[in-house]
Amino acid sequence: MAIDGAVSQTAVEAWDKRWATSEGRADWLDPHPAVVAILPELHARGARRVLDLGCGVGRHALLLAEHGFDVEAIDGSLAGLAVVRETAAARGLPVRLHQGLADALPFPDAGFDFVLSWNVIHHGTLGDLGRRLGEIWRVLRPAGLLQATVLSTRDANYGMGRVIAPDTFVLDQVERKGHPHCYCDAATLVGLLAGFDLLTLSQQLQERRPGSHHWHIIAERRG
Numbered sequence: 477m478a479i480d481g482a483v484s485q486t487a488v489e490a491w492d493k494r495w496a497t498s499e500g501r502a503d504w505l506d507p508h509p510a511v512v513a514i515l516p517e518l519h520a521r522g523a524r525r526v527l528d529l530g531c532g533v534g535r536h537a538l539l540l541a542e543h544g545f546d547v548e549a550i551d552g553s554l555a556g557l558a559v560v561r562e563t564a565a566a567r568g569l570p571v572r573l574h575q576g577l578a579d580a581l582p583f584p585d586a587g588f589d590f591v592l593s594w595n596v597i598h599h600g601t602l603g604d605l606g607r608r609l610g611e612i613w614r615v616l617r618p619a620g621l622l623q624a625t626v627l628s629t630r631d632a633n634y635g636m637g638r639v640i641a642p643d644t645f646v647l648d649q650v651e652r653k654g655h656p657h658c659y660c661d662a663a664t665l666v667g668l669l670a671g672f673d674l675l676t677l678s679q680q681l682q683e684r685r686p687g688s689h690h691w692h693i694i695a696e697r698r699g
Contacts, residue, residue: 488552495555523589530596534560541569550574578608593624601641618699632687
């Protein structure tokens with residue numbers, strides 16, 4: 477993240493701690509219905525090569541592999557990647573795993589038909605979010621699809637905690653100390669998605685936390 481390297485490391489450590497226990501993983505094992513719902517569209521478009529950006533413990537990477545896609549998955553957490561590796565091996569699913577962050581993806585230009593990033597790219601400032609969307613644009617093929625979530629300014633946590641950049645806050649609970657989140661209104665988000673044709677944009681309550689408003693995005697890379 478652009479704030480400083482320690483922030484990125486603190487965020488990775490927080491997810492490592494969560495993924496290391498069965499209790500921490502319990503709410504993150506089932507694919508989100510919105511991701512399941514996009515599968516027919518991906519098949520209809522002839523999509524083959526896909527990236528799960530911020531794969532966590534693999535709920536979506538494994539789903540995509542089950543449906544015949546050529547899956548690359550990346551995450552900063554070694555603990556999460558270990559879970560994905562073990563689960564994929566047990567289920568006989570080919571998923572190529574990478575440790576890394578969204579700021580500089582270790583993939584060539586225009587290599588993916590679909591990039592999924594669920595609950596990931598808003599961990600940082602609005603500048604970080606813009607750079608990550610730029611990286612996603614770079615690795616997508618023209619007319620490739622992005623499906624992502626980003627925190628909304630309607631979220632119950634908006635404005636709570638320490639302000640570290642515009643619309644960016646840190647909640648200092650033990651499990652999230654130093655872990656920034658940025659929030660977007662519609663106009664800001666549309667501006668950050670320059671280079672994409674926005675196909676759908678909606679605000680939805682997210683899993684697990686009351687008042688957790690996220691933007692759900694499906695966008696197509698312009699050539």
